[in-house]
Amino acid sequence: MKALSLFLIAIFGLSPAYGASCPEKTPKQWAEYFIQRSENLASSLRPLEEIWEDCGATFELNGVKACAERVLKSARQTQYTRYNGHSMGWEVSDTDYISSVPDGYLDLPREFKDGLPANYQELAREKGWKMVEYRSRTVPNPPYGSFSRVLFLIEGEKVDKWIQFTLPEDPNNKERLIDFIALEKPEGPNDKATPYFTQYWRDGNSRNPKMRTSGSFDNCYSCHPNGMRELSPEPGSYSAEGAQNLDYMREAMTNYTAGRGSVDWGGALHPEEYGPPMGQAQGCVKCHNNGDGMHEFSRGAITGRHDRGHIRHKMTEDKTMPVSMLPMEKSFLDFMDNIPNVLTEAERQQFSRAMLPYKRNQGAMYDAAVKWMSENGKITDEEKQRYSFILNGHPNYPACEDQPDCYKGLKRFNKYYEEMMEQYPDQLKAWRTEHCQDLLTEEQDHSVNDSGRATEGFIERATDFIDGVINGGSER
Numbered sequence: 001m002k003a004l005s006l007f008l009i010a011i012f013g014l015s016p017a018y019g020a021s022c023p024e025k026t027p028k029q030w031a032e033y034f035i036q037r038s039e040n041l042a043s044s045l046r047p048l049e050e051i052w053e054d055c056g057a058t059f060e061l062n063g064v065k066a067c068a069e070r071v072l073k074s075a076r077q078t079q080y081t082r083y084n085g086h087s088m089g090w091e092v093s094d095t096d097y098i099s100s101v102p103d104g105y106l107d108l109p110r111e112f113k114d115g116l117p118a119n120y121q122e123l124a125r126e127k128g129w130k131m132v133e134y135r136s137r138t139v140p141n142p143p144y145g146s147f148s149r150v151l152f153l154i155e156g157e158k159v160d161k162w163i164q165f166t167l168p169e170d171p172n173n174k175e176r177l178i179d180f181i182a183l184e185k186p187e188g189p190n191d192k193a194t195p196y197f198t199q200y201w202r203d204g205n206s207r208n209p210k211m212r213t214s215g216s217f218d219n220c221y222s223c224h225p226n227g228m229r230e231l232s233p234e235p236g237s238y239s240a241e242g243a244q245n246l247d248y249m250r251e252a253m254t255n256y257t258a259g260r261g262s263v264d265w266g267g268a269l270h271p272e273e274y275g276p277p278m279g280q281a282q283g284c285v286k287c288h289n290n291g292d293g294m295h296e297f298s299r300g301a302i303t304g305r306h307d308r309g310h311i312r313h314k315m316t317e318d319k320t321m322p323v324s325m326l327p328m329e330k331s332f333l334d335f336m337d338n339i340p341n342v343l344t345e346a347e348r349q350q351f352s353r354a355m356l357p358y359k360r361n362q363g364a365m366y367d368a369a370v371k372w373m374s375e376n377g378k379i380t381d382e383e384k385q386r387y388s389f390i391l392n393g394h395p396n397y398p399a400c401e402d403q404p405d406c407y408k409g410l411k412r413f414n415k416y417y418e419e420m421m422e423q424y425p426d427q428l429k430a431w432r433t434e435h436c437q438d439l440l441t442e443e444q445d446h447s448v449n450d451s452g453r454a455t456e457g458f459i460e461r462a463t464d465f466i467d468g469v470i471n472g473g474s475e476r
């Protein structure tokens with residue numbers, strides 16, 4: 001498609017040299033044009049960029065700018081892909097992103113220059129680095145699909161380094177990935193924290209880490225809408241010492257954005273341009289709103305650029321979203337968090353092994369955890385009943401309306417996820433063309449054009465023709 005439009009531009013001479021030749025249309029006609037374009041963003045990018053170049057000044061004068069700009073920016077987002085050198089998901093290329101990071105921020109500490117040293121646990125204690133070894137619930141890391149990790153927090157005056165090594169699940173596997181976020185702390189009450197992301201890849205012996213190269217990164221933003229991603233490890237997959245560090249880390253993450261609403265993406269992202277925050281009718285936007293709204297709660301919005309599997313996971317598997325509203329639900333999640341503190345280390349390891357079969361069925365893991373704790377005498381029958389009730393709700397739900405304990409249960413699949421996904425495409429569409437819709441309803445059917453041009457009829461026919469070709473000729 002790209003080659004074709006370049007060819008057409010060559011024959012019709014629509015080069016930037018003709019920058020002033022903006023087709024003459026009324027604002028209403030422009031609005032219609034952009035609405036039509038918004039239906040097919042990827043193939044519209046090139047013509048939209050050209051129109052913007054030719055007509056930017058005109059749009060400023062005739063009030064079409066807001067309409068044109070939003071559709072164009074939406075079209076640009078179709079380019080932030082692995083295939084265009086944007087595997088990290090930023091608006092800038094991977095290469096530009098990495099080279100814009102201040103010197104030293106993404107350097108591994110000397111101790112990690114050859115990978116994870118065998119004495120890493122002692123090393124962390126000695127150095128005062130916070131460390132937690134845990135199993136992720138959600139993300140199998142390449143190349144072997146391991147869920148095990150060790151995460152270090154190395155605090156600095158200006159920058160905190162969060163460095164996470166994938167650990168082998170099978171001792172024969174030589175793991176390779178290192179995830180790394182350098183978090184530049186806010187400098188004053190009006191400043192925001194800035195995260196810098198990268199990944200290193202170790203050799204076939206887990207040594208000699210090298211930064212990944214353009215195109216081979218993971219798309220960080222798709223799962224990290226708020227910069228740091230709060231840890232939600234599998235219950236009991238970390239030691240009691242790890243639990244302390246985990247609390248510390250969670251608090252550090254919260255503090256980066258507390259009262260500030262969001263992180264500073266340093267121009268690599270403009271989340272407010274990615275559509276309306278998702279989950280308006282589901283109560284998510286109270287918190288996930290890009291810093292609009294009450295800053296105590298605000299964090300990065302969830303949008304169409306986010307990994308659906310992760311949104312679903314938070315809602316239907318780890319069941320933490322929307323944030324547990326009832327004290328009893330919170331008590332359940334606290335009970336899960338606290339498991340390492342009520343077991344001996346040997347018991348914890350047994351527990352953790354007992355959870356393995358539920359790796360691919362997180363919904364059943366909570367039940368299995370309650371059962372294990374009960375069978376091993378760690379909770380009373382009463383506690384077991386209470387936790388099972390919180391998890392599963394009233395047996396007759398929803399037909400229990402007349403009873404005081406008519407409760408749905410954490411585990412019962414809530415319809416929010418489906419509902420939200422069903423509503424979002426229309427919300428996104430409406431948002432993209434919101435300003436264009438305004439022009440349709442206003443009395444705007446007159447043309448304003450500041451670039452008097454003799455060729456207007458021809459150019460207009462040419463661009464219409466190009467539109468037709470690029471969109472398979474079918475959209476009009």
Ligand code: HEC
Pocket residue numbers: 088135136137138139151162163164179180181197198199217218219220221222223224227228229230231232233307310
């Ligand atoms: C598929 C989703 C996903 C993608 C893509 C992803 N992450 Fe994460 N990341 C997570 C989750 C979830 C956690 C929290 C730990 C857990 O429960 O697994 C996390 C945690 C981390 C951590 C530990 C600190 C923290 O924020 O919790 C680092 C460092 C990290 N990711 C770096 C990266 C980098 C760098 C990229 C892109 C190159 C990236 N991640 C891409 C899901 C993802």
Ligand code: HEC
Pocket residue numbers: 223224225226228229230231232279282283284285286287288297299300302310311314315320321322323416
């Ligand atoms: C009361 C505030 C609040 C509400 C309401 C809320 N969230 Fe969250 N959300 C949070 C906090 C705090 C975190 C980080 C802690 C965590 O990951 O558990 C988070 C994390 C997430 C994450 C992981 C990415 C991230 O931002 O770190 C997703 C996905 C998510 N929420 C989705 C949702 C969805 C979908 C809804 C609505 C159904 C929702 N949330 C409602 C506060 C909220």
